[in-house]
Amino acid sequence: MMAEFEPQIVAFCCNWCTYAAADLAGTSRVHYPPNVTIVRVMCSSMVNPIYVLKAFEGGADGVLVAGCHHTDCHYIDGPVKCDATVDKLRKVLHVLGLEDERLRRELVAASEGVVFARIIKEMVEQLKKIGPSPFKVKTEALA
Amino acid sequence: MNLEDIIQETKTYYCLECGKCTSICPVARYDSSFSPRLMIENALLGFGDELLLSKELFSCLTCYTCQKECPSDIDFPIFVRKARSMAQDNGQHGVCAHSGQLQSLARLMTSPVIKQKRLEWLSKEYRVSENSDVLLWVGCAPYFAPIFEDIEFNALDITRASLKTLNLLGIEPKLLPNERCCGHDALWTGEIETFKKLAEHNAAQIKEAGVKKIVFSCPEGYRTFKLDYPNYVDLRCEVLHISELLAEKIGENGVKFKEIKKKVTYQDPCRLGRHLGVYDAPRKVIESIPGIELVEMRHSGLESICCGTSAFTNCDSYSNMLRAERLCEAMETGAELLITACPKCQTHFRCAMVDKGEEHRSTPKIEIMDLANLVANAIEERR
Numbered sequence: 370m371m372a373e374f375e376p377q378i379v380a381f382c383c384n385w386c387t388y389a390a391a392d393l394a395g396t397s398r399v400h401y402p403p404n405v406t407i408v409r410v411m412c413s414s415m416v417n418p419i420y421v422l423k424a425f426e427g428g429a430d431g432v433l434v435a436g437c438h439h440t441d442c443h444y445i446d447g448p449v450k451c452d453a454t455v456d457k458l459r460k461v462l463h464v465l466g467l468e469d470e471r472l473r474r475e476l477v478a479a480s481e482g483v484v485f486a487r488i489i490k491e492m493v494e495q496l497k498k499i500g501p502s503p504f505k506v507k508t509e510a511l512a
Numbered sequence: 513m514n515l516e517d518i519i520q521e522t523k524t525y526y527c528l529e530c531g532k533c534t535s536i537c538p539v540a541r542y543d544s545s546f547s548p549r550l551m552i553e554n555a556l557l558g559f560g561d562e563l564l565l566s567k568e569l570f571s572c573l574t575c576y577t578c579q580k581e582c583p584s585d586i587d588f589p590i591f592v593r594k595a596r597s598m599a600q601d602n603g604q605h606g607v608c609a610h611s612g613q614l615q616s617l618a619r620l621m622t623s624p625v626i627k628q629k630r631l632e633w634l635s636k637e638y639r640v641s642e643n644s645d646v647l648l649w650v651g652c653a654p655y656f657a658p659i660f661e662d663i664e665f666n667a668l669d670i671t672r673a674s675l676k677t678l679n680l681l682g683i684e685p686k687l688l689p690n691e692r693c694c695g696h697d698a699l700w701t702g703e704i705e706t707f708k709k710l711a712e713h714n715a716a717q718i719k720e721a722g723v724k725k726i727v728f729s730c731p732e733g734y735r736t737f738k739l740d741y742p743n744y745v746d747l748r749c750e751v752l753h754i755s756e757l758l759a760e761k762i763g764e765n766g767v768k769f770k771e772i773k774k775k776v777t778y779q780d781p782c783r784l785g786r787h788l789g790v791y792d793a794p795r796k797v798i799e800s801i802p803g804i805e806l807v808e809m810r811h812s813g814l815e816s817i818c819c820g821t822s823a824f825t826n827c828d829s830y831s832n833m834l835r836a837e838r839l840c841e842a843m844e845t846g847a848e849l850l851i852t853a854c855p856k857c858q859t860h861f862r863c864a865m866v867d868k869g870e871e872h873r874s875t876p877k878i879e880i881m882d883l884a885n886l887v888a889n890a891i892e893e894r895r
Contacts, residue, residue, distance in 0.1 A: 422616040460658035465620060466628040503626045 376430035376496035378405040378489065381420060383413045383436035385443045386479045393482030401486035402493045405433075412436065414447035418458045421472065430502045431492050435475040435485075448476065470495045471502065513598055515560045522591040526584035527552045533578035533588060538818050539571055541837075542830035546571050548578050548588050555595070564599045570606025571826040574700055575818040576786035596702030606701060609827040610659075615701070617655060618693045622709035628690050630654045633668045638675045641684040647723040647749075648675060648685040649737075651730045652693060656855065663862045667855045673888035674729040674754050680891050681761050685727065688717055694733040697823040699740055708744055715745035725750045727757055729884050731784035731854045738788065753784060755853055755883055759793035762800045768892040771803040776886075777847035778806060779838070779861075780816035781854035794853050794883055801890045807845040809838075817841070819857040820864075835864035836875045843876040853883045 382388040388409045394401060406429075410416060413436025424432045434455055439448045455474045462472060473492060477485050519525055533548040534540045540547055546568045554562040563569060574589035582588070599605075608615050620626075630650060634640070640648075648671075656667035678685055695710035718726070726749050728734035737751045761767055778798060784790045791813045798806050811817050820834040821827040839861060842850045852858045858880055865877050 417611050419611040419613050419616060422613060422620065426616060426619055457658055457661070461617070461655060464629055464632075464654045464658070465617070466626045504620050504623050506623050506625050 374497060374501060376404050376493055376501070377428060378431045378433060378492055378496070379424040379427075379429045380405050380407045380433040380435060380489070381410050381413065381416045382407050382433075382477075383415075383447070384409055384411050386437040386441060387413070387435040387475075387477040387485065389479035390477045390481045390485040393480070394486045395482075397482050399483055399486045401489040404493050405489050412442065412444050412447040412451075414444070414450035414454070416451060416454065418454060418461075421458060425467075425471075425502060425504045428502065428505050430505070431471045431473065431496045433473045433475060433488065433492060435477050435488070438476045438478055441478060466503065468499055470499060513594070515555055515563070515595070515598065518591065518594040518598070519555055522587055522594065524552050524586050524588075524591050525556065527556065527586055528584055529553065530583060532581040532583065533586075536577050536581050538575065538577060538820075538834050539573055539830065542833045543568075543571060543828075548572070552586070552588070552591070555591075563595060564602065565604065567607065567826065569595060569599055569604070570701065571830075573782070573818045573820070573822040575782040575822070577815075577818070580786065580814060593700055593702065596700070597704050598702070600702040600704075605703075606825040607828075609821065609824040613659070614697065614824045615703070618695065618698050618710065619703075619706050621692045622706055622713070624713065626690070628654075630691060631687060631689050633657075633672065634687065638672070639679050639684040640675070640687050642686060644684055644686045645722070645724040646678075646683055646685045647718070647721060647726045648678060648687055649694075649726050649728045649730070649733055650687060650691060651728070651733045651855075653855065656859065660859055660862075663859070663866045665859055665862045667859070670729050670855055670858075670882045670884050673882065673884040674727070676888045677754070677758070677884060677891055678727070680893060681758075681767065686721060686723055688721060690717065694730075694736045696732040696736045696740075697825075699736065700823045701825055711741055711744045715741065715747055718747065718749060723749060725752070727752060727754055729754050729855070729882070731781045731788070731790075732856060735783040735787045753788075753790060753793070753853070755784075755794040755797055756790060758887060759796045762797060767800075769801045769890040770892055772801055772886075772890050773803040774849050775805045775807060775845075775847045776849040776851050777809050777842050777845045778812070778851045779809075779819065779842070779853075779857055780813060781852065781857050782816075782818050782822075784853055785816055786814065794851075797883060797887060798851060801886070807847055809841040809845055811841065819854075819860040821856075821860050831860075832864055832867070832875075835861060839864065839876045839878060842878050848879060849886075850878050850880045851883055851886055852880060855882070858882060
């Protein structure tokens, strides 16, 4: 009997907003699936495309890049830069044949614990439907 | 594999320590810590770590300028390639440009189950055929297009021009929708396992496609398929660069060009020139266009200077200085247009011209165009 596929998500969360939101979800006992590995970054604009690519190389089924709303950034214009980075990366991943749902860009404020939980729940449901990452086959082969 | 094996395989024990390699090396001209002679000496004297743990191991452009001067005909690029493979096994990988994104993409492409979307640029004006025995290798262009938007370079322009040109010559080639990276960069930086997987994927697809001839617009893909793939996979296909195909066709009947009144100069790509010996075909093609005046740079052909970065590794300010030098040579010819035959050369030159950094204030700006684009603009419809 095959075990049900449990997707692995890597979430890059900005220290000031999204990471705090994830924390708030925890302390408020708002449940979300455990299928996520959170990587705290100081600002979502810190997320270099290589982090996302390496996450997929490492076997992630989905990657979330989340940070402050546009007017809330601790470093003023981080979200704008992050949007540009993710847009460009999306075009590259599109050529690679990666499904759109696997890379998600979100704006989550520190008070939005419920929103964070909802995003993770949604992502896990979507990834369960579309299955494991096509790059997982490679990583198993290299192991 | 150990360093002794590499020395034996590449016969670097013939080194005379004359230093001609280092005196002509384009990297050594700017990076005073880079010395091909010193790298070989370290290997021969048993100082393996000096070589294998050094940053310089990954600074070599593998451009073959040294080997052409070497009285002992030592293949230094292959020596470096094998040493890098050893270094990779120890976790060394040089300083990857663009944070290693290009290298990561190549590794991701080794997955057997990906369904890429490489051909979305293919519009109805181009004619391709499933039954052709000629394959046009698209290569990394669909990836380079979004990646190098910022330096105003769309690599797909070269692919489109190549396809348009082939069509106007009466050829409707096959295109593979799920090519993998040829693996050139992986091979030259020592990532042999990645390279093997990519080669195997490509060879299987080519066998299934049943084609007899593969046309390349990228000299790196061409070199890799011609000289490197036979050591790993069974290809059984003729491979050639689009400039060679064009030179052939121009000799035959019926290829007419419009007049283009321009003074141009030509950059010999390392992989097309020194690696494969193709110097005349591109020149023949350029000079066949009426109105074109081809002026050679100070260093051309065998002596041509590399565009400054190889395998997207160790791209630094020295690379930029080298590019500025080469672009100055292009300006000195008085040419209005620099013709390249390699998308990598064009990428690197454009980067130097767009960069606003300190070392680029004096970088000359010159219009750059691929040979395929020049031909596509000039070729007239066959009736």
